Amino acid sequence: MFNAENLSKRLDGFRNRLAELHLEAALITKRESYMYLSGFTGTSANLLITSKKAYLLTDFRYMEQSARQAPLFQIVQHKPDINETIGELIHSEQARSIGFEDHAVSYSAGRALSDRFKDMEFKGMGLAVDDMRSIKDEQEIEIIAKAVKIADDALMQVLPLIRPGITELDVAAELEYKMKKLGAAGPSFETIVASGLRSSMPHGVASDKKLELGDAITIDFGALYNHYCSDITRTVFLGQPDKRLIDIYNIVLEAQLTSERGAVRGRTGREVDRIARDIIYSKGYEGKFGHGLGHGVGLEIHESPRLSMSGEKALENRMAVTVEPGIYVEGLGGVRIEDTIIIRDDKPQVLTQAPKEIIIL
Template identity: 70%
Template sequence: MVDKQILSNRLDTFRKELKNLGQDGALITKRENYMYLSGFSGTSANLVITDKKAYLLTDFRYVEQSAKQAPMFEVIQHKTDIKDTILEILNAEGIKKLGFEDESLTYAEYKSFKGKFQGTELEGIGSVIEGLRSIKDSYEIETITKAVEIADGAFSYVLGIIKPGITELDVAAELEYQMKKLGASGASFETIVASGLRSSMPHGVASEKKLEIGDTITMDFGALYNHYCSDITRTVFLGQPDKKMIDIYNIVLEAQLTSERGAVSGKTGREVDKIARDIIYDKGFEGKFGHGLGHGLGLEIHENPRLSPSGDKVLKNNMAVTVEPGIYVEGLGGVRIEDTIIIRDNNPLVLTQSKKDMIII
């Protein structure tokens, strides 16, 4: 459970943002955001937060759980229509300007709220909470570190079962099983295992294809631990690889290591992406690295900031991001190498410990 002081700090920071926006209060409906602010991890809740009060509205199933997990909030079992309970709070608190998550609330939900909350002006707060979430506190870094350790452990295990004749689905199942045995609640996204010619597909999810001698095998997976995600990619070879694939591997490794060292506070995501992209393009593979270098992660597998050609946000200390360059050549194969790191002033904290030297099984 998240420490009460950490939850208090998050709530205080959000209230300052609300004040800066000129809002009387905010309605929080996105699960990852209400989890972050309240500590409640159930699947049904809305928060109403004012300068002085904090309410968590949930149904009968979660009243006891939310009371334990969300100590900074007054827990209310809402009426059949949750909007009726929200309206009572708005009237009691005299809220005339109510912030809402316009980047996640559907248009239908917005119309429903607007029609119900007569006399209260609804104003979007954009990605304010996501911005707060992008900089991890001590609890989050500790939790993500554990999620990374679990993924590392699963990778170490699965290296011992890879052999000709097993399928990509077999490998994916073993990765996910081992992550659960090591403490994960599940995988943080659909596991990617792409072998042979399929490895040229960056998001080639596991198939019934059987592994063969000579295959390049790319595995991209992550553990979900206490609701936080990890993300790792490793590319290994079953038998001696083609010389072209060895060259590609070494280029990707150089790009990964160099851009990882360059992922420091004060640079933009675009600048870090360019480090890896320049190395790959200079070696003759322009157009073969068609995705961004990395992304933030936490309660969601893809969060801000983005390390990509369009990544204009400045990196700050304690952001958790991935660094995952790749080269993909249709008809030959592909290589991607990925770590999860924590941004620091000079040297980033690399959480992923699985070896990156070429592995030939």
């Protein structure tokens, strides 16, 4: 999936981070982290990385695959008790301070490590790998762009199929089928199709509700392509909607376009979120935009950075983020519009190309 040069750069960068944290080794257990650092895409692996050595521990099922995908790592088939193999390798490397992904390890698993290896010091590394993953290389951006295009194309193929009487689940099924036909492994998360009064629920996953004339239909979905995610939301109308929904749509579109242009290098997620929030609140909808403006996207559908009221991290070039303001009015409906973009100095690269003007089917 990844070329050897990029994998080598990642491994070097992570070792530099270990030195900054004064750690002699690191144990990597989160799937997205070990995929990113090693290139191995199987579902069971641990990495043990020191300043000189890099081990990938897996079971019999993945020995051949891991050897092909992770050329920079020494492949080790672990014993039935993986902690026994981890201990042997740590002792062979004479490591005493070992970092682990404390945000991704359960309390019981963390205690098991510290209780078993009392002569070693396990230290949480926080978001060391996640922070690296937040800045994409150009190969990753190409993959995400393809995932975005698959979702764009699927939406445009499904819109003509939307008509009164079909269900939200029908729309979701058609989207997921089209994405797979276009090359996706599947959806990147559970598809949201929320119509009529249900469109006021930001995460109203597809139900058996039938579409009716006058419905606002919020469609939030994405494609999983080569292990990377895309994320898009469009709100369309089936027949002529309530005029208030048209007004809301125009407000959300203004907020989306303005904050998207404002997503530039150096601004914090909080500052970009504020651009959209100020527009929505100034139009009388304070309290009707209750989620963050957006989030990072990559190997996970939600990752660093956060574009929200708590987003303190400054945006950097080659971050992939979503911009998705919305207004939700119980008893009326809701509107959300979302693109996936890449931070590029003072002019973001907008990957999502599906139209954003009002669509009345």
